[in-house]
Amino acid sequence: MADLQKTPLHALHLSLGAKMVPFAGYEMPVQYPLGVMKEHLHTRAKAGLFDVSHMGQVIVKGDSYAAAALGLETLIPVDVADLAEDRQRYGFFTNDAGGIEDDLMLANRGDHVFVVVNAACKAADIERMKAALEPDLTVTEITDRALLALQGPASEAVLSAIDPRAAEMTFMDVATLDLNGVSAWVSRSGYTGEDGFEISIPAADAESIATALLAHADVEPIGLGARDSLRLEAGLCLYGHDIDETTSPVAGALTWAIQKVRRPGGARAGGFPGAEAIFQEMENGTARKRVGLLPEGRAPMREGVMLYADETATEAIGSITSGGFGPTVGGPVAMGYVTSDYAAIGTQVYGELRGKRQPLKVAKLPFTPANFKR
Amino acid sequence: MKYTEEHEWLRAEGDVYVVGITEHATTQLGDLVFVELPEVGDTVTKDDEIVVIESVKAASDILAPVDGEITEVNTALAEDPSLANSDALGDGWFFKIKPSDPSQLDDMMDEAAYKEMIS
Structure with missing residues (x-):
């Protein structure tokens, strides 16, 4: 794994007994000695600490917040400009065909927009922003900060023991907290469906902060394996799998993220790549849709399993894009795309597993109820 | 006990062999969530x-370690695949097989040889 980058917590992962794997160009912990199943259940019961330092942290700055926000709105079909100060929102970059180039989080930090993007896409994302926005705005990748995610119902108690202001934040609030003298950019968010925080801290302080959080009896380190099963149960998309440059926000069931003001008739309608294609799909529907899928048997159905209308049909109606065992559900869970005729909740479809057609039902997402502090 | 290169163990029980996978294998695989067994x-x-x-x-997949007939399967394991993680050499057994050519067992490893292989 010589060519892989390391996060500031690499040595800590090794000392905690993590099994390291290559992921998006980084050497990352896939699991710790607790194992994927227990790590998953622990996060939903108490709290888990994830190293997400591989993700891209970017500051977009101009003469004012509005200038930076309006610049980003030329690339992102969400309402950035009206986002209140110290609030965060989900979004995505689109392409001219209306496909999704990456999904992201953006926050209003008063005089700039703080953007967090996926590790695998960050170079392209930064390039895209620089090409479109500079020199009017500056696009700066933050490479000297680690990013931690503390997730689970005990997260508030754990973090507010270090800075009590953590308890005053609600879902998608952003604040600068003082964690043992370290200035931390904190958002009350995450990607597990649980309450929790994402915490950006200087790389030099990452190990001491992580160690302080792990010192709490309720906190266990959690690897990428459980991160994946947690986000899958929460119905959240993994970029490159559940959404990609060929899936539009409409097909990806993400139109909720496009606020009214950016839709036809809105004050700042369109003006982002692929607006016409996306509006046309919002009006007329799409050929396929992302749905939740619950295998009726016990066998997990994973990414790539082809879906059929019945046990004998020769033409597939879709495929699974994420699937596995859901430890909290206690059985297999999946999501994927089906042609829109088969997208209604409760529709029975069949997945081909080891040459046999096995039934699944189109199911409501998320599989586990979201547990956010609203 | 006999061991295969596929990380299976075989324990003689009269003229049949109880077959499971080793702790080394279950550790490498991680938590088991599904097991589909052959038919008796x-x-x-x-x-x-x-x-x-x-x-x-x-x-x-788990491969048949020898030619033979399946005489019993561990239905408790199909119900609760985690038995293979918690008790690989005991309650986590998979099936029992009656070899048709017991000489196929001669080439298998003993415990020391298996430990050597995984070390």
């Missing part, structure tokens, strides 16, 4: 893929 009475050939196991990470 199946006649199998060495290296046939007769069991499907799925861990939290991936699917894999």
Whole structure:
């Protein structure tokens, strides 16, 4: 794994007994000695600490917040400009065909927009922003900060023991907290469906902060394996799998993220790549849709399993894009795309597993109820 | 006990052999979440893929260690695949097989040789 980058917590992962794997160009912990199943259940019961330092942290700055926000709105079909100060929102970059180039989080930090993007896409994302926005705005990748995610119902108690202001934040609030003298950019968010925080801290302080959080009896380190099963149960998309440059926000069931003001008739309608294609799909529907899928048997159905209308049909109606065992559900869970005729909740479809057609039902997402502090 | 290169163990019980996978294998696989066992009475050939196991990470197969007939399967394991993680050499057994050519066991490893292989 010589060519892989390391996060500031690499040595800590090794000392905690993590099994390291290559992921998006980084050497990352896939699991710790607790194992994927227990790590998953622990996060939903108490709290888990994830190293997400591989993700891209970017500051977009101009003469004012509005200038930076309006610049980003030329690339992102969400309402950035009206986002209140110290609030965060989900979004995505689109392409001219209306496909999704990456999904992201953006926050209003008063005089700039703080953007967090996926590790695998960050170079392209930064390039895209620089090409479109500079020199009017500056696009700066933050490479000297680690990013931690503390997730689970005990997260508030754990973090507010270090800075009590953590308890005053609600879902998608952003604040600068003082964690043992370290200035931390904190958002009350995450990607597990649980309450929790994402915490950006200087790389030099990452190990001491992580160690302080792990010192709490309720906190266990959690690897990428459980991160994946947690986000899958929460119905959240993994970029490159559940959404990609060929899936539009409409097909990806993400139109909720496009606020009214950016839709036809809105004050700042369109003006982002692929607006016409996306509006046309919002009006007329799409050929396929992302749905939740619950295998009726016990066998997990994973990414790539082809879906059929019945046990004998020769033409597939879709495929699974994420699937596995859901430890909290206690059985297999999946999501994927089906042609829109088969997208209604409760529709029975069949997945081909080891040459046999096995039934699944189109199911409501998320599989586990979201547990956010609203 | 006999061991195969596929990380199976075989324990003699009269003229049948109880077959499971080693702790080393279950540790590598991670938490098992699904096990599909053969049918009692199946006649199998060495290296046939007769069991499907799925861990939290991936699917894999278990091969028939010898030619023979399946005489019993561990239905408790199909109900609770985690038995293979918690008690690989005991309650986590997979199936019992009656070898048709017991000489196929001669080439298998003993415990010391298996430990050497995984070290």
